[in-house]
Amino acid sequence: MFDIERWQEIFDTIRKNKLRTFLTGLSVASGIFILVILLGFGQGMQNGIAKEFAADASNRIWVWTQVTTKEYKGLNPGRRIELKNENYDYVNSRFSDNLDKKSPVYRVRDVSVNYGKETIGYSIQGVSSGFQFIENQFLSQGRFINQSDEESVAKVIVISNKIKREYFKNGEDPMGEYLDLSGIKFKIIGVFGDVGGEREEDRMFIPITTAQRVFNGANQVNNLSYTLQPAESFEQAVVESMQFSQELKSYLQEVHSVAPDDGSAINVYNTLENAKRFYGLTGNIKFFFWFVGICTIIAGVVGVSNIMLIVVKERTREIGIRKALGAKPISIVGMILHEAIFVTAISGFSGLVFSMALLELVGPLIEVDYILNPSVNFNVALSTVFVLILAGALAGFFPAWRAAHIHTIDALRDQ
């Protein structure tokens, strides 16, 4: 291995057989390159999907209503279903063991929001304290709506970072300032941000009780939102939350006289169910990429073996000559293996470096939905290079061994 004469002999051979060396190298390098890129994108997809779901607490359950589409109990289709406070309260007490965070949502409509002379064109939602956790929001300043705000029907409002940026210029502090909601003053008590990004920040929050009472909501609720108590495992969490959504839906259908098979009147969205589908999908995609990658590597190995076979065949006569001049079989095998390993190693690593560099440079710039920061585990990539080198060595070894043990006369006769 450290025999400098051997190295020189090998470099001589490589230098004088450039095409052969290049082709061997190319098949190895491209195999590694394709594998790394594929694995990178597999990871990128998983990252991207994980990020989509990081937007909200991942076991969120969300209820919204539309009009009925089916006749039921003598009632015509086309009826608008409206959720009530009683529905919310009943669910709370019936499923109190399962529920973690909960909040009703009442969307305040037809209200103009003013700060000084400016009109703020974003919507207002009445919520409870639990909403912050359900929507995965963080507070940049102040606090969120709390229990006592709800009880005292306080005229307080939480704005978003985006609104703060747009309406409180020059670093003005919004805390303690008042917004004018159709003539009623609301005090700003907090500024929130949403990890889901800016489109989740196009709104402001006031206590649900205030929203209903001040803006003629009576006991109406637009949405119910919940998170469930964490379960032992992902699978169990999915089972529990599916069961909960099912029971929730049945209950609401019953009290609002909606046909059990009416698909659109009452809707329960369960992120976990979706997450499970997507996670399953990414798992499959990753598996697929691995499969393709491994096939590529196998193709690379076969390519290397093929080239090695041809190389040895082509060199049979040369091997005979070398043996006649006093080369031992072991030195013949050593020479061919040394060359094979050297070429596969160099080209394998250059394929690795090139593809990793490409992922590092281009990866973060990719802005496609569901693909985020494609990257690859360096150790995994490195191991594949070693597998390929080993395969190349094995592929070279058997023909080399055979060639070294052909009778010298027969090797010399080879044309």
Add this chain to the structure above:
Amino acid sequence: MIEIKNLHKSYKMGSNSLHVLKGINFSVEEGELVAIMGSSGSGKSTLLNILGMLDEADSGEYTLDGVPIKNLNETKAANYRNKFLGFVFQSFNLINYKTAMENVALPLYYQRVARKEREKKALMYLERVGLKEWATHLPSELSGGQKQRVAIARAMAAEPKVLLADEPTGALDSKTSLEVMELIQKINDDGNTILIVTHEADIAQMCKRIVHLKDGVIVEDKKVKQVRASSYVQ
């Protein structure tokens, strides 16, 4: 230098066995130039291959420079070949991607001679065969006679005890053959032991001794008056 006693060799051809060498007794002194003659199938190439340790005898004794050659495995044979023998082949057997100098230096590589030293020696031997100016040329750029001279330089570079030449002029025209024989005679004049297998009588006449093989036995072994190759050249 070479001692052979009762050498037998047969080849298996399917169910038949072909008895090629049927008890050869033969010895060569140092500095001899011996031609081994015979028609094809007489066993002359087989004898040379056994002498060159490229093949092994079934029975009999073979002593080379006082060393008994037996129980050969590939590694041992390679060692002896490298130390004791130089080969010249009918088809030259140069490595086509190596230059003339690198070809000559190759046996020295297997003697573990350092690179610088190898190149120096290779150039020296190329000069002796009159091809120093061709040192950096590939075999494909050389004529047949030049190739054979490079091959002879390569065989000599390892400073072998015995030079074995298998039809060294077989692929050459008569003029080039003479040049090559002149070179071989010159090397022999320097005291080297040389064995040549040939079927050409005029080539054999340029040696000092002719051994005739027929059907696997020596039928004639005589010293001859050497014809100098230079005497043919006008």
